[in-house]
Amino acid sequence: MEQPEGRVFCRCFWGSREVSGFQEDPGGKFRRRNSRSSRREWIRRAAAGFPESVSPDYGRYQCWDSLQALCSSLAGSLSTRAVLEAVGVGDGAATVSGATLTWLLRDGVGIVTRIVFVWLQGSHLDCEAKQWRFAADLLNDVALVLEILAPHWLSLGPALLVMAAAARCVVGVAGGATRAALAVHQARRDNVADVAAKDSSQETLVNGAGLLLSLLLLPLLDGRPCLTWAWPR
Known part of the structure; x- marks a missing residue:
């Protein structure tokens, strides 16, 4: 038999929808009061409160960003x-010192490039931000080709x-800095950290999918340079 509900003291909203609150139970204690659509609201919280807490272009940006990240992850496996191969793995004439x-030369040039940029x-x-993200x-594509x-x-x-x-260092600095600027633009409720964290999780998920696809892709492209160059970057 259900207990009668007491007075509601606090309500939490995402946009116009109530997601939770606190109310008094018959015993005089406070308990959490969840909305009926808790599953739907859990999905909304996982998407940074989409769409009320983010800018209108958030969904479109994430779709294109996920596609770009997946292609970049697959091309990165090839590179x-x-x-x-270029540093001598599999070549009996290559030396460890070389x-x-x-x-070390790559790392040193990368450090200098990052500081100068x-x-x-x-x-x-x-x-x-848009120009430098583009x-x-x-530059990421140029680095992959090289x-x-x-x-x-x-x-x-x-x-x-x-x-x-050197190109990858510019990509890392420009991409990371402009992503922070875009997070500020997309956050509409002082939730920059939440938007940035969700974006990082989304990118991690896409990279994981790219890793699994790479395990299937690399054996198929081994010894087939034409297919390697035809793969989208």
Whole structure:
């Protein structure tokens, strides 16, 4: 037999919908009062309170961003294999010292590039967020192409890997900084951290899917350079 409900003291809303609250039970104690559509509201909370708590372009942005992240994850698997080939994995004539020097040179150029880029363009990333995010996507594609080219031009392999590392550092700085600016734009209820966290979780999920697809993709493309270059980036 259900107990009669007491007075409601507090209600929590997402937009115009009540999601929870507190009320007094017959014994004089307070208990949490959940809305009837708790499952629907749980889904809404998982989506950062979509659509009331985010900007109107949030859903469209996430769809395109997820597709871009999936393609980039798959292409990144191909470039990783190419980088390992370029530094001598599988080549009996290659030396560990040579591969280590190439790797250290990549890291060193990347550090310098990151510092110089922030010094030159750091103040423009907020007001030109769209332009730099687009530039970051283009540079990411350039880096992928350079890395895939490296094992085919062994004489230029270290130089191609260094240029790719420099491009990737610009991608990391510009992409991360502009994503923070977009989170500020998309958050409508002082929920920037929530939007950023949901975006990070979404990207992690997409990368996980890309990892599983890569396990199927790499054996199919092994030894087939035409298919490798035809794969979308």
